[in-house]
Amino acid sequence: MEIKSKFPAWKKKKKKFVIDKNGKKIKLKSGPPAVQNGHVNGIIRKTGGQDQKSIEVDVSSRKKLKMLKKNKKIIVDKRIHVNGNVQVKTTTTPTLSSSSSFSSKSLSIKSPSATSSVPATPTSSKKQQNPSKSPQISTNFEKFLRPQLPIDAVEQQLMLELVANDTLIVIGETGSGKSTQVPQLCIRARLAENGAIAVTEPRKVAAVSLATRVAVEMGTQIGETVGYHVRFENATSPRTKIEYMTDGIVLRKALISPLLDKYSVVIIDEAHERSLHSDVLMCILRKCQEQRNETKSPLKLIIMSATLQADKFKTYFNNAKVVTVAGRTFPIEMFHVNPKVDRSFSTTDYVYNTICCVKYVHLNEPKGRDILVFLSGSEEIESVGHQLRFDASDRIDVLKVHSVSKAQAMQRAGRAGRDAPGKCYRLYSREEFQKFEAENMPEILRCNLSATFLELMKLGMKNPHKLKLIDPPETKNIDAALLELTSLGAIRPTNADRNKFSLTEMGDAFCMYPLPPDHARVLYQAQREGCIMEAIKIISAMQTDAIFSGNGSDSKNEADVERIRRKFETREGDHIGLLKLILTTNAFFDQLSRIPSACWKRA
Structure with missing residues (x-):
């Protein structure tokens, strides 16, 4: 039953106007303050023999909304706070139209059935309320901070499948909302109560931007409920429930904690790109899931892909459930x-x-x-x-x-x-x-595998030829990686057939460096020889683009570059030449720093 009338709880106050976002005064006749682009619904529920009122407030703006009720202030700012309690609603709410506005008489009271309809009689504000019986304010602001997404159509189905399946494959075109909404659905499905939710991204920029967007939708700050962890930057805290990370960071975490006990859900995003780290990570997570399922803390895996060809993923994860999200695509001429x-x-x-x-x-x-x-x-x-x-x-x-x-x-x-x-x-x-x-x-079929095998051996792998990957590499690529690691002294064969290997003490130390094995060997040996800083300078220079490169269209420029390059040539090789260049550059800037600031101002 729906009754449209003045709500008796709202009384006229001395202040008969509110200030809108443009600074203008809006006169109020009676009832709650007028609010632009929003609506207020009063809902009466029968709970435990007593009537409990829940006010649902939807606001498309982030500006504060102040509502006066029996001399109490209820302040709405992304979240709703009542008597120190916060409740975030998980159900969908009506979409706001751009022309919607409020008046003091637009309050509606709804009741689930005719038998449960009761007058709306608020509790006296003079009496101290029990927090458990105080009005519960629920909201779903993220619906109004973003446009409708294709994934919204299958939201309920996704939540059911997330709860029912240990492994789920989500197929949806780019822009369907997978990367931002699936982690939030996991929160609503209570999958983060026993651990955090890890979301892997192939690129650093994607991890940072997605975490920032989800934090805005959830009304929190980066590092609180939502955070990110990329190379050289960790914006998480013990309170973080959704962590966006590059797949390389997750691999490093697996080296420290093979069972990834911190996480209850791991989401591999952009799986269709088939990057080297994502393929290896799926192999590790499948084994980790088998071990975790035998304990009281099972691990859920969610594989998200933008292409419809999910047969390989489905077969690899033992006929896992597949949910398809329809894209939002207009006609395209080719x-x-x-x-x-x-x-x-x-x-x-x-x-x-x-x-x-x-x-x-x-x-x-x-x-x-x-x-x-x-x-x-x-x-x-x-x-x-x-x-x-x-x-x-x-x-x-x-x-x-x-x-x-x-x-x-x-x-x-x-x-x-x-x-x-x-x-x-x-x-x-x-x-x-x-x-x-x-x-x-897949990248694993065309890349050097030495660093990957080193990490896998740290996790206990013995025979790389028997590694169960979605697409196993060619034998010559596996043998080339094993030969490189053996020559560097990182691994050694453990049987006569030379098909099983184990890490050496030196190889175990290599795993601590986020570098290719050959560069890690340089740092390892340099530390023993007492020239670690020089080695770091050389390796740092090798990570940049070619230093001595001019503009091919300008012959004079090419000649100048070649003339400068010859000044740093040495008989010891290009690496020592790079070190000589770095030391000369550092000395030059050191001399500049000693010039008084007054001289710079005169110049």
Whole structure:
């Protein structure tokens, strides 16, 4: 039963106006203060033989809302506080329209049934209330701090599946809301009561930005309920329940605590990218889950992917449950290059083709549209780019350019139809597209595995050839990694067949350095020789781009760079030359720091 009337609890006060966000006074007739872009619902519930009133307040603005009730102040600021108690509602609330506004007579009283309808008689404010019987204020502000997302349609199903399954695979296109909403659903499903929720991201920027966004939606600060942990930066606390981390950080945590006892849920985001760390992490977590399920603290795994090809994940995790989130995509027109017709098309200089295509779209498409260009790397965005690939025969990383997969191409096209109908211009023909691989090659099949094997042996792995991965590496890549680790003195064979290995004391020390094994060996030996600072300087210089590199289009610039490089040449090799350059640079800046500030001002 719904009754629309004046609520007797609200009385006129001497202050008959409120100040809106523009500083204007809004006159009140009676009842609660007028609130822009929000609504107040009074709900009467029958609880334990006594009537308990719950006021649900939804506010789309973050500004404070002050409501006067029986000489008591209820202040709403992202969260609702009543008598020191805070309650966050987990059910959905009506969506606010942009034209909605309040008046003092817009309060509605609802009752679950006709039999439970009772007059709204508030408790006297003069009497001290029991906190357990005080009005419960519930809210769901995150619904109004963000637009509707496709994942909202399957929210209830996801919560049920999260509770019912130890392993869950969530498939949804980019932008569906997986990365921000699934961790919050775990909180609402009470999955964080026995541990925190870890969310792995392949990139540092994604971990930081997602944690910041979720903190805003949950009305908390970074480092409180929500935090992030990336290389050289840890923004978490003992109170943190949702931790966004790079997959490399989670691997480091697994070296310290193999069972990851701190976490009750681990979410692997962007699993479709098949990065080296994510593949290894899934192998570790599957074994960790088996061991944890035998104890009283089971571990839940959630694998999230943006591609619909989840068969490998489903098979790897013993036919795990799959939940698909429908994307929000508008129609997209596809355009392919036809080299036979377009004579200006270059088959080699695809950067030139990109510039021509952007110019064509800019001149021919309606104004107000945005253009998104995909290139293969940050260097290519400026000039030309390549992708890193490991050559097992030479045991070095080489730079090669290769085509994207069909799945990646479709995912990129989908970004054009996120908010409105879009167009996708592909700088290759339809025939070339049909030759693309269905999925991109996993990183574990094309990268140096020595650092990965070192970490896995720290966790107890003996035979890398029997490692159960989603896509096992080639035998030559495994043998190359084992040969490198053996030559560095990090591992040694434990049987005559030389297929089982164990860590040496030196290899155990390598695991403490967040560096490749060869660099870790340099620091290990330098510490014994008493030249650790010099070794750190050399290795730091090796992590940067080429220092002696000029502009290829300027011959004078190239000559100047070569002249400077020769000043730092040494017979001992390039590494000592780098050290000489660093020491010279440090001495120069040290002399500058000694110049009085008054001299700089005169200059």
